[in-house]
Amino acid sequence: MTDSTVLVPLALAVDLGGTKVEAALVTDAGVVLPATRFRSPTGPGRTSEELQAAVDEVVTSALAALPADGLLVGVGVGSAGPVDEQHGLVSPLNMPVWRGYPLRDRVAAHVSADVPVTLRMDGLAITLAEHWVGAAQGHDHVMGMIVSTGVGGGLILHGRTVSGPTGNAGHVGHVECGGFDDPCACGGTGCLEAVASGPKTVAWAQRQGFTGTTGEELAAAYAAGDEVAVAAVKRSGRALGQAIAAATSLVDLEVVAIGGGFSHVSPDLFEYARQAVAERVEFGFVTKVRIVPTGLSQDGPLIGAAALVHRADVLR
Amino acid sequence: MTDSTVLVPLALAVDLGGTKVEAALVTDAGVVLPATRFRSPTGPGRTSEELQAAVDEVVTSALAALPADGLLVGVGVGSAGPVDEQHGLVSPLNMPVWRGYPLRDRVAAHVSADVPVTLRMDGLAITLAEHWVGAAQGHDHVMGMIVSTGVGGGLILHGRTVSGPTGNAGHVGHVECGGFDDPCACGGTGCLEAVASGPKTVAWAQRQGFTGTTGEELAAAYAAGDEVAVAAVKRSGRALGQAIAAATSLVDLEVVAIGGGFSHVSPDLFEYARQAVAERVEFGFVTKVRIVPTGLSQDGPLIGAAALVHRADVLR
Known part of the structure; x- marks a missing residue:
């Protein structure tokens, strides 16, 4: 029907990252x-006040842009980690x-009390986006990864998101790589992020x-x-591939979708990762994992934050 | 009521390991x-024929020991991996x-067609046992580990088992350890099993x-x-702790229960593992993980195989 009273369900998506905060309205497609x-x-x-003002500004602007035929059905917030999901x-x-x-709660203050607000790590949001409309559609065992200033990620296993008790599952940047002893800011040794982030690779x-x-330049x-x-x-x-092989050994992944600025350094980055995985010759369940570029690039974080609303059935 | 027609529900539990196969009947407690x-x-x-004969022998003997007031409600099989769970x-x-x-199917041939037979990796079975009646009771985010001839394990996340698409999730022995370059039989480098199994430690x-x-002797x-x-x-x-820290970074665990013969080499083994985890000073969600001995020792594998029947609601 074309009744003009039918409203378009929209999510307010907020992505808080290390260099910027973004907000937008996102459809259920x-x-x-x-x-x-x-x-x-x-x-x-x-x-702290400047950061809050930045959040307020983008949230207010996006909400003010709500079209006349739009209905705000929820707010999804993806944030750089760590997070405390429960609180x-x-x-x-x-x-x-x-x-x-x-x-x-600071974002929730901008909307009426009956609009649900869901917060998750940005890596999980990106994984949801790839699972929803990106490179991991149709798969139930997925890891999304961002290789950029840091290395983050998220997991969907058996078709449902994995948050863990605190909301910090998906920190694949802190899976270690055998044979690498690069010190990591987290306190670990040979963590993927300490080896393979953009700045660490350049260094x-x-x-x-x-x-x-x-x-x-690299x-x-x-x-x-x-x-x-x-x-x-x-x-x-190679470090990427080793961490992916380790993750696949632990949680038996089908597909790993990698995005983020440094993932574009060369398509060969993916080939080196695949070669490292392929060395696990005794384990077909490891070597089967497919490593692909993300399908959504710059839009992934916002689409993923919106998926916290529109794809709430996949959350746990 | 004490009606003598009330039968005791029993599971046939089968555990296929690298040195022996065991079978027993296990109650729903x-x-x-x-x-x-x-x-x-x-x-x-x-x-192959000798292995099958060994399985047949223990299964037949255990079934023949079904008490008069017992009802066989299902068969659970825990097996050394890899496995193909679907088939x-x-x-x-x-x-x-x-x-x-x-x-x-070879085990199923010993029971009537209406008795369900469920097969999973032994590491998953042991994790189920610890979650059911062992050291991980009351926790929804658990990794069970066996440190013995090899290093295996299993995962329960958000209160449900994680199998993956092939049934091989939980291979924590093939998570890598930063700074270790020991070659692993799987083809990997610095895998936990290549460092910290009993034989590898002795070597x-x-x-x-x-x-x-x-x-x-060690x-x-x-x-x-x-x-x-x-x-x-x-x-x-330390390698154990590093792999546990990596696993916790990835899936946000609450408790890791470690058993197996070599886990008894010294209580200090656990202390060294905890120290390595504690070095991840920047991540409270990692350092929070508790590392404890399993509660069930020798009975864990059979109780876990039985849990595939009696705790089928936890499976996915």
């Missing part, structure tokens, strides 16, 4: 409405002024003589066949 | 009936003559000059303060 999308910078140099608190590593900050290359300073050097750049990308790709 | 318990040797030197096939690494062997000690050949040398034995147990304990 996983489409971000461009005119409702707003962003504001975050980062370690901001005070809706966030403690993003990259925003030291926020430790146990009540982000969920390793610099120690071998690379004179660039960014992932983009990508260009790799494409030009620079020996150190090739070694650096290979090293990080 | 998790009690193994001693007079119904039978075992027969397995191992890499046996032909009920087993490929135990330590029994190379069995690859894709239809163990579930490492031997390379440092230890003259004993068994875990028991335990005695450790208790006597032998420097190499201390270093060997510490090394393996």
